[in-house]
Amino acid sequence: IFVRTPIIAGNWKMNMNPEQTAEFVKAVKDKLPKATEVEAVIAAPAVDLPALLENAKGSELKVAAENCYFEDEGAFTGETSPKVLKEMGVDYVIIGHSERRDYFHETDEDINKKAHAIFNNGMTPIVCCGESLETREAGKAEEWVEAQVKAALKDLTAEQVANLVIAYEPIWAIGTGKTATSDQAEEICAVVRKTVADLYDQDVADKVRIQYGGSVKPANVKELMAKPNIDGGLVGGASLVPESYLELVNFND
Numbered sequence: 001i002f003v004r005t006p007i008i009a010g011n012w013k014m015n016m017n018p019e020q021t022a023e024f025v026k027a028v029k030d031k032l033p034k035a036t037e038v039e040a041v042i043a044a045p046a047v048d049l050p051a052l053l054e055n056a057k058g059s060e061l062k063v064a065a066e067n068c069y070f071e072d073e074g075a076f077t078g079e080t081s082p083k084v085l086k087e088m089g090v091d092y093v094i095i096g097h098s099e100r101r102d103y104f105h106e107t108d109e110d111i112n113k114k115a116h117a118i119f120n121n122g123m124t125p126i127v128c129c130g131e132s133l134e135t136r137e138a139g140k141a142e143e144w145v146e147a148q149v150k151a152a153l154k155d156l157t158a159e160q161v162a163n164l165v166i167a168y169e170p171i172w173a174i175g176t177g178k179t180a181t182s183d184q185a186e187e188i189c190a191v192v193r194k195t196v197a198d199l200y201d202q203d204v205a206d207k208v209r210i211q212y213g214g215s216v217k218p219a220n221v222k223e224l225m226a227k228p229n230i231d232g233g234l235v236g237g238a239s240l241v242p243e244s245y246l247e248l249v250n251f252n253d
């Protein structure tokens with residue numbers, strides 16, 4: 001059986017400046033797990049990436065951007081180039097976070113274009129999906145997430161998808177303190193894996209890493225990570241403090 005390396009990613013959102021970034025990395029950099037055992041990632045705002053990359057140098061910490069554009073360069077005022085992110089040393093890019101879909105009108109088509117651009121530049125997308133409370137209560141969570149995953153993965157190769165990270169984040173659990181139960185999280189993460197198996201094959205589905213996100217914290221990370229289809233966490237609030245970030249990435253200890 002294929003063993004997937006767990007991946008815990010902090011998503012700082014718009015909460016840190018370069019000075020705080022440098023302090024955070026200094027506090028965690030020598031206490032991280034080996035990246036071959038658990039990948040510890042921080043996703044930071046574009047303005048903090050130079051400080052994050054500089055301070056993370058030589059450590060096990062991997063660096064993610066929280067978004068990028070789908071073109072490498074050109075007349076796109078205010079956007080972030082995936083080509084430049086790669087040149088800077090960024091490993092991952094989060095795309096399709098529910099905040100970007102809701103507040104910035106990012107569509108499934110945009111997300112798919114971004115996934116292609118990120119792979120074409122030698123980085124790995126972390127593709128977010130997840131249903132609203134209304135969709136869940138209508139009994140449509142599974143079909144909603146399946147449709148989002150299919151749209152995001154359109155025309156990606158099997159090799160690309162085998163390396164992809166997909167984050168299942170029920171919108172009703174993000175920043176609300178309401179975690180999906182580990183059974184609810186597992187249920188939809190299994191749907192995500194099955195969607196990949198249907199689109200590609202079981203081998204690709206066995207390799208894709210699936211994170212759960214939504215009020216993950218030190219107190220619930222172990223139970224979530226014990227589920228067979230949950231390979232990691234995408235963590236907002238609890239990733240902002242070095243102590244809790246370290247507890248999360250060292251969940252195995």
Ligand code: PEP
Nearest residue numbers: 174175213214215236237
């Ligand atoms: C997120 O930002 O993706 C998230 C899941 O946030 P929180 O952990 O704060 O719920």
